[in-house]
Amino acid sequence: MGAESLRNRLEEARKTLYERLDRGEDPTPFYNEAVWPLLLALWREDPPVRPRFQPYEVSIHTVGTSPEATILAILGTGAGRVYLLHTEESQRYLERIQRETGREAYPIRVDKSDVTLIYKTVAELLGRHRGARVALDLTSGTKAMTSGLAAAAFFLQRIHPEVQVVYVDNEGYDPRLRRPIPGTEYLVRLPNPHEVLGDVDEHLARSFYREGEFKKASAYFYETAKKTGQEGFRLYGHLAKVYHSWKDLDFPKAKKDLETLLRDLDRDAHLNHPLNARRKDLEAQQKGLSAILALLEKKDLSDKEGVAWLAATLLAGYEGAKGHLPLAALYAYRALELLLQHLAAGMGLDLEAPRPTPEEEEALKATLKALLPTEGEIRIPERFGLLHLLAYLKAKDHPAFRHLDPKRLQGLQGALRARNKALLIHGLEGPKEGDVDQVARLARELLKGLGVEAKAEPIPL
Structure with a gap:
């Protein structure tokens, strides 16, 4: 028929x-x-399915005391493998459901009020059928059962995008029959409210932004703008792109993206955007990126503005890499080296080929001897490393080192010499957290002493 x-x-x-x-x-x-x-x-x-019938590989159903809805849902999904989450009360319907659908089902008993257990059960089943097209049917079952299934379904779609939520709806319900008007039933796929409203995307975008995962944050902000139609989220995506490029030390791209963002914030539609409240900070960072680019182009380490912003960038990288000590060490040591080079250049030292006067050389050797009391003959290398730069500035009575505690200098010399022994430089030793912290602390103090307000940290959202 x-x-x-x-x-x-x-x-x-x-x-x-x-x-x-x-x-x-x-x-x-x-x-x-x-x-x-x-x-x-x-x-x-x-089976009347909207928008069209597309058989699933697996279907998962909560079974209540109205088995007809579950039977129609199974037929509407057309799944070859069927799981029935039932309670002690609804267990008596399992035989009828299998007989009338003509499908063997896998029953799983759950507590009708235990939302957590239902969530865990669904998560386990989805993990077992990863990659398969799965339908999760919310039509039948207690409120707690369908709530647990819905919570699992809509959240786990992030991990299992092939999962879809379905429901047997109708065009009319007759209270006298206490059931839908016969023939008006149809199976429909329910859109994920998180997907439609974009709230999960926004939450993930802000979380990734706070964690310094700017590329991921940017993608989620753009997705939020697309789903909600709110262009303001796109500007947050632009900002995350700026910091992604900045974090990658791609200064030309970071500057270009920041200029684009500032132009967008000038548009009438975005004048009240929250980022405009931080416009001064954004403009300062734009100038900072320009200063870095000028420094890199001219290679003039006496450029205080450029050095300050580049050192601030490296120290921001150090803060962001604290969970990865070898990387944090690279940032901290380079920031300190850059600042020491700047101070030495300001005192007239030729960093490429330092030629201290005889008086300077004697003072430098005396300072190094004080720092390295157990060292034998003190020799001055052709190019200065971290320790020699620090000793040179101390010997020249630079204001930044004039009042530095001798004990602290003793501790620093070990930390500075450790750099050349580091596995990621040309040694065979791993960095020590205490050494890296000492180096970063001194770098921060020297940066502050430059008197340039260089804030390379991402603007908080």
Whole structure:
């Protein structure tokens, strides 16, 4: 019997059902004997699915005390593997569900009020069928059961994008029948409210931004703008792009992206955007990036503005890499070296080929001897490393080192010499957290002493 013939017969049976209902008869016997078999046959032949029928590989259903809804959902999903989450009360319907759908199902008993257990069960099943098209049916079951299933479904779609949530809906419900008007039922896919509203994307974007994962943050901000239609999120995406490039030390791209963001913030539509409240900070960072680019182009280490912003960038990198000590060490040591080079250049030292005067050389050797009391003969290298730069500035009585505690200098010399022994430089030793902290602390003090307000940290959102 074809689908059209079944629809016509169902229409006739429905008329008879309502005639009996109007006469005050109990509609249940006729529904069970004449209407339901036709409805079941129609769903077996041509299940009404919106927008169209697409069989799933797996379906997961919560079973309540109205098995008809679950039966229709199983037929509508067309899944080859069916899981039934049932309670002690609804267990008695399992045999009927399998018989009328013609499918063997895998029953899983759950507590009707234990939302957490249902969530964990669904998560486990999705993990078992990773990559398969899975339908999660919310039609039947207790409120706690369907809530647990919905929570798992809509959240875990982030991990299992092939999962879809379905529901047997209807075009009309008759309170006298206490069921949908026969023939108006259809299976529909429910959109994820998190996807539609973009709130999860926004949450993830802000979380990644706070964690310094700017590339991911940018992608999620753009996705939020797309889903919500709110262009303001796109500007946050632009900002995250700026910091991604800055973190990668791609200063030309960071500057270009920041200039684009500032132009967008000038548009009438964005004048009240929250980022405009931080415009002065953004403009300062734009100038800072320009200063870095000028320093890199001219290679003039006496350029205080450029050195300050580049050192601030390296120290921001140190802060962001604290969970990865070898990387944090690279940032900290280079920041200190840059600042020492700047101070030495300001005192006239040729950093490429330092040639101290005899008096300077004697003072430098005396300072090094004080720092390295157990060292034998003190020799001055052709190029100065960290320790020699520090000793040179101390010997020249530079204000930044004039009042530095001798004990601290003793501790620093070990930390500075450790750099050349580091595995990621040209040694075989791992960095020590205490050494790196000492180096970063001195770098911060020297940066502050330059008197340049260089803030390379991302603007908080």
